[in-house]
Amino acid sequence: MNFVNVKDVKNFNGQEVTFRGWIYNLRTSGKIWFLLLRDGTGLIQGVVSKNDTTEEIFNKKDILTQETSVTVTGLIHEDRRSPGGFELIVKDIIIHQIAVDYPIALKDHGVEFLMENRHLWIRSRKQWAVLRIRHTVYYAITEYLNENNFFRFDSPILTPNACEGTTTLFQVPYFDLGYAYLSQSGQLYLETGIMSLGRVYDFGPVFRAEKSKTRKHLTEFWMMDAEAAFVEHAENMQIQEELIRFVIRKVLDKNLSELEILERDVEKLRKADAPFGKMTHHDAVDLLRSKGSEINYQDDLGAQDEFLLTEHSDVPIFIEKWPKEIKAFYMKRDPENPNLVLGDDLIAPEGFGEIIGGSQREDDHDILLQRMQAENMPIQDYQWFLDMRKYGSVPHSGFGVGLERLVTWMSGVQHIRETIPFPRTIYRIQP
């Protein structure tokens, strides 16, 4: 048999082919009936008419159900009336297994019901489309990095100590050594990698036990952390911008039909592939206060602030040079103003919020040590990290991209939980 993927259907016009997949929907109309078949690569409509087939095949309409697995053979032909422009004149249907009482109808469902049935919900068209965009984004990021001399450097997931505050760590028993913690970021390890490979990245799941309950948070999410030697603040932002614009172009190139399924405004993505905005934290606060926000110059941006900053912008905006008090200990002080650090956040337009956090790192041993002592960090646990500033320290920078945040923005979905196959949130770990 000539097994074919639905996505390749246009190459088989007029030929007899066989698809393997699942029944997405069934419509009967007397002496003719239609089935929608999905095979993972796409959807195609099959037509079965009484006059053109055997009674045995025609009567399969009485036993087929939504999500029944089948092998379907037939003749491809072009037809405007069919979704996708091609349809299959069915000659034979082999049933693998009949799905009984599939719970997810092609109708509205509540979030709780869909989350309980996440293992089935991923078969639905919109979820399918989002997961395909996730795939594109994932590979676009690695492609950009691989082509720009970054080496994959896998940092550990079980770690002895925290990169950030300990209240947000997941703790696991670790033999006779007490406890280990699930990694929140591979950044500190990546910083060691650049002294070997020059430019490195890791890409994997990270874990944050934050009790965040918003549409932008997961407790387990995928992050790409990149780190580069001899790269300073301005170049760091330039790399981030090139990377994100590369991802936008890849998604527009590969996922137009998925974006259409999701009813994403593609023009907004096209416009975002242009030079990004840039302002200092101080200027951002000025702007926000002029718009009525009560934010202060020592404050982090809130969700409303991120929206206000980007509401009239087609492109993402960098917020750079932050007050050192609200940023992590490892960020390098601004040589022009010791109260600031050379950090940058990249905020996506349309209210999708922060998608990147990055900074030039503090490369001076004594300044870094001071900063760590001021934050009461257990210095002995971080001796290896301080070592890098003793044995050939160099200026260096890095950043972390939240994969699901980026996919949320690209696909335009309203909640981050739809951008990962099995979301982990504060109140849900099933299925």
Place this chain on the structure above:
RNA sequence: UCCGGAGUAGCUCAAUGGCAGAGCGGGUGGCUGUUAACCACUAGGUUGGGGGUUCGAGCCCCUCCUCCGGAGCCA
């Protein structure tokens, strides 16, 4: 954790303190071009758990549970 909201048929939702209903899905029948098809008939209920007020509670009160939205923190 805080603030707000919701739990009624498999699903989405109605129901002035007074007989618990509709659409979808299921079943049966009809229809040769359907697009989440349509039409007719039909089955389907411990109204989240516990307690209370009342002649009478899905509806009011207390409590617990579950979920949703938002905030803070962050990617």
